[in-house]
Amino acid sequence: MRSRSGRPRVGLIGTGGISAAHIAGWQVLGSDLTLYSRSGARAAAERVGARAAATVGELIEGSDIVGILTPPATHREYALAALAAGRHVVCEKPLGRTVAEAIDIAAAAATSAGVLFPAHVVRYFPAYAEARARVAAGEIGEVLATRFLRAGTAPPAGAWFYDEAASGGIIMDQLVHDLDQARWFAGEVTEVYARRTTGTTGTASGSGEPPAPVHTAAVTLTHASGATSQVTGYWGPPGLEFTTGFDLHGTTAALRHSTLDARSLTLDPTGTGEAAYIPAGDPADSPFTAQLRDLLAAIDGAPARVEPFDGVVSVAIAQAALESVHTRGPVAVDERELRSAVHTR
Template structure:
């Protein structure tokens, strides 16, 4: 796919964010793809900002349980507010699901049944049964659905993936990945509810689990330790060791108890070399502001200065696939396998046993 060739920059979309109104005017109304977003929290906003930069995409409708939030959001992005699900589905051809995890399935199934294309935030669903329902519906309706594993569109992770695939490191022996910061705070505090979020393993390190599987292949067994089941208030931490079928050993650390700021790092060791990345050491732009009273919380979204941010790249890829009638590079099965890995790690952490595939 040309979009992912070379340095990973898009060949099919504009490179610049601002000053697009003239381009938009050149396009006919028919050429516009109508997108609806359900769930207007941190991720809903990220996605809306990305669509705003696409001259051929219109954020036509938004939907959220909090009506006040939906009204303000719609006004800001020039969309209409849907008052119920059927009104929402009528107003768009692509459904973008940014709700908390436990509500993904109901919206995904409804959207698929209504014949919509779907982009769904990770994790695909809270349980494996729900994932299976979604996979089944996708195949039955021949639907287009992409689980939004945005990490694959972060250029540092994409470049590392490409180098590994190109054999730059030789045989990969060991991988270490780290992700996290302080506990994510939202209006409803749903991250703190394990039944809704799946805790740190399902919500946070699913990114790294998917990256490892994408880059290094299938997993043979999983062993994990986690604070999740100690139920400490707004503290979660996990250490997961994976054995891949290739023999590679991967270690993934996830933290929601580090007040030192959001940070990711990885290290990939092969018999011909090593790659390392640390978001707190390799910094293109460092900004320090004095804290103002009462400012804290939120869900931290990592970002490095770039012409196109990873959310834009991810969603641009999906729109391009939709327009071209092609399959997105992240399949619904990839989404399900990522959930399966998180559930295995959760089970290991809960039982103290090795989970084998």
């Protein structure tokens, strides 16, 4: 898993917004980087001191680890090609645009020499990782209810994020993070009920700017344990401060976190927890770099914080939420059926 220089050979497919975090992380880890995209790869490569590949095949051939940073509808194609070549794969969330696509990717990984790593980076953000450790240690007792919020400025009008066939919209693109978190904290999900609203927000009179899109979604999860989770997302007007937070309620206490709260992570009613701020600035401390370190450890045989099946289930929960939006009723999720589908492909 090294080039002649002794550095990991990493190829990244896609040079959009999320690529900056991956590029910075791999540079911290001393990788030999190659980039490919349908447009802009050469300029991006020159900017960061990487090479540009002319085709996906050329990138895969020259890499040991392939990062897939493209829209969800393309993940299956690129992941299957890389896994078939025996390459390790880190794939941005969601693992696939549909459950069937995610299952295909996970099933291919099960017979490949490569390791598949779904990029659920929120598991590596300090407040979430600390809360997970404290919940696992029994600090709040048995988890009874969780609540997650994720809000920020909406993508530009006309962007591919609004094409449900390509991205799954706000639920599949944004809330998949917190759907994964709800399952991480409260366990297996058995039922999903969701609502979504769309609209626009006006701009100042005479500004000449088009109205900005506004999307909200609220997803209620029932867990096998009997716990419930409420996951809310908001794509809001330009300039809206990006905010995340959670409340974890147990039989003995509750853990709370918000990026708007200077204390960051608090424990009620037994006292205030230690601050766990999201790292800013230094890529060496980035959650994205932390997840890439975990991938490298997994390639060497260590257990990873995120497994391929986690990627499959998060897509299944998001897809159930989209179905619930359209049917206006609850939708069941069966993890045993999903696991069986992965193993029988």
